[in-house]
């Protein structure tokens with residue numbers, strides 16, 4: 659038997675989505691971090707990755723000004739930090755300091771990576787599409803970095819690394835040990 663879902667939360671029906679930490683700098687070089695669940699690869703050639711950001715977010719103006727951002731993939735061990743960075747604004751909170759996150763230089767951008775995350779996509783703003791109440795920032799991926807032992811032949815070692823997934827509301831989860839090889 660089927661029941662009708664709640665249209666207002668239609669996007670929850672596509673969840674869980676991996677919740678990522680996106681770093682972006684202000685003009686003075688100070689780094690902010692925003693939690694993003696609405697994100698997707700878009701193109702292989704050129705390599706494009708999109709994040710959907712509401713204009714009221716503090717990070718929105720930062721990305722528009724610096725034209726760059728880094729996608730940091732967070733392990734489940736720091737899911738509480740992912741939640742905090744999605745519930746507090748860089749307008750009035752230094753989330754990096756408060757959450758004790760460690761920044762390290764990116765290779766191609768001024769915006770840093772977050773060391774506690776297991777992989778990083780360095781993105782230069784390629785396009786900006788206002789779509790409804792969010793804007794799709796399309797980044798050209800100019801560099802990829804990852805922890806040495808997190809990937810085997812570019813595939814996440816899912817027995818070792820548990821990414822952070824967002825179910826919706828206040829609920830987070832990760833992946834189980836099920837690994838189908840077909």
Ligand SMILES: Cc1cc2nc3c(=O)[nH]c(=O)nc-3n(C[C@H](O)[C@H](O)[C@H](O)COP(=O)(O)O)c2cc1C
Pocket residue numbers: 677690691692693694695696697710711712714715716717718740741743744745746747748749824
């Ligand atoms: C798990 C989670 C996922 C989120 N995903 C998005 C998203 O995809 N796009 C967005 O604009 N806001 C998203 N948010 C909300 C922002 O992360 C939140 O408003 C944050 O405080 C904005 O930070 P800033 O003002 O420092 O930019 C999400 C929040 C949580 C908790």
